[in-house]
Amino acid sequence: MGYALTFEGLRDLAEGAAVLGTGGGGDPYIGRLLVEQQLKAGRTVTIIDAAELPDDALVIPSAMMGAPTVFIEKLPSGAGNIAALRALEAHLGRTAAATMPIECGGLNSMMPLLLGAQLGLPVVDADGMGRAFPELQMETFAVYGVSGSPMAIASDHGDTGIINATDNRRMEWLARAMTIQMGGASYISDYPMDAATVRRTAVPGTLTLARRLGAALRQARAEHADPFQALAAALSGTLYTHGLVLFRGKVTDVDRKTVDGFARGHVTLADLADPRDQLEITFQNEHLVARRNGRVVAIVPDLICTLNSETGTPVTTEALSYGQRLTVFAISTPDLMRTPDALDCFGPTAFGLADPYTPVEHLTAVP
Template identity: 80%
Template sequence: MGYDLTLQGLHDLAEGAAVLGTGGGGDPYIGRLLVERQLHAGRTVHIIDVDELPDDALVLPSSMMGAPTVFVEKLPSGDGNVAAFRALEAHLGRTAAAVMPTECGGLNSMIPLMLGAQLGLPVVDADGMGRAFPELQMQTFGVLGVSGSPMAIASDHGDTCIIDATDNKRMEQLARALTIQMGGASYITDYPMDTAEVRRTSVHGTLSLCRDIGQALRQARASHADPFDALTDMLAGTIYSLGVVLFRGKVVDVERRTVDGFARGKALLESAEGPGDVLEITFQNEHLVARRNGTVIAIVPDLICTLNSESGAPIPTESLAYGQRLTVYGISTPPIMRTPEALACFGPAGFGLPDPYTPLHDLLART
């Protein structure tokens, strides 16, 4: 059943989204403040289950595009998302019945909530990634046959553009080029879908999952319990099924640069148990692969999360810094994200990684 998001629920959802952002997706703190402003103005964020959509509904996913490092220096105004949404409605000649996230991780879990409040539309409790990914074609929508085009893209300065690409990869390339020209950050509305397509191609219940993750971490802190045990227990009853501590240590080096609209780099952690045991994380906005002493212990699309070792608070890639004490936490992805077609799109091969995909369950069995 649908529900109105409370202020506490928003805070919990934002923290859970930062966990599922796997280091990327943009810091949801900024987006949370934008949604808070809508709630304080008396507007409502109403979240609905996919089964509550009318059969003939048009649903338009909404998000921001760009390198997370850009959002640290250039705060979004929140106006471009309405412009992109309205531009696509006008292009399609139809009025949307609901908005939904393209990804449930990071800042992009917040943008549809703000848009729903601004327009008085419900937000569908589902998304197309089940986490955060850096490229637009990396969505279950596209893997299962939905075209991302036509899409609308807008800047914070009033520019809007419609992209009708030959395929979803080309859509990503064109939108990325426009985003760079828009200052490294843009608002997009893409993957227009009817209700049947939303039900068939999305990862269900992910906004509520983010809320539940944040709630579990908050309650663990309040009761002085282990936040990682609380997170593991909470995930066990979900479609993600497995959450596990992979490594505890200190950040000893970070290599990070913004290239072609992405935050790319590596982070090196030294074990809390002593020298000689190291973990290297490679990221492209999001964490892609974790290697312990050269051996893969987790790899995309499974989630690799960097969390504060004391509180369990998520640390995004743009905030990684020397000396931080972190716990690297792995989460297995839902089955819809581990099909051969999905892995070809957003598994290791989709990022040019040389390593094959091995599920987190199997990697753990080897250690």
């Protein structure tokens, strides 16, 4: 059965989504405030399972696109959210029965909640990434045969457009170019599909998982408990079977640039007791690979999360700064994100990494 999201549930979900964002996806705090405005105005956000919809019900995912740093400098208004959905509905000649996230991490966990509140649409408890990824073709939807086109794109200024691309990679390329011209941030509605297809291709239960992780962190702080043990316990019994600490240390270097619409760079942490023991993370919006003293200890699509060492609060790539005390926490991805086709779509080679994919639980196993 579906459930209505409370203020506390929303805050838990936002923090859990920041964990699942693996450093990227945009800061969900901004989107959370937009959703809170809707709740204060008396509107509701209803989370449902895809099984609650008829097979032929139209589901249109919604999101924002752009470099996360842009959202700090220019806060989104949320107006383009509706414009993108309406443009796609008009193009399809059909009305959406529900919306859903394309990614459960970061800001884009919030945008469907905002749209659901704005229009009274239920939000499906699933997504197409199981985390956050920087490019639109990096979806389980795409891996399992769904076309992202036609997609709608809108700006905060009232501009809208429809993209009919020949494949999902070209859709990303065209939408990225339009997003840059729209000021580095846009609203999108893409991967329109029926509910039966959602059930076949999506990572299920990820909004509820995010809420569970956020609640675990909140309770750990209230009880002065270890937040990382709380996260590992919250992951137990879910599709994300392993959660473990990779490294604890101080940020000694951050190299971050906005290039081609992405926040790209790396961050280096040093162990407080032995500064020669170092971990370097490479990111493209999201953390892609972590190397400890040159050895890979976690790699995409597994999740590499940077969290405040005392509180467990997630720290995004755009918020990384010298001197921060961080704990790097890794989470294994669900099996449907580890198939050969999935790894071709969003594994190491998709990001130009030479390192092969090895599950994080194998990389960190004690010999």
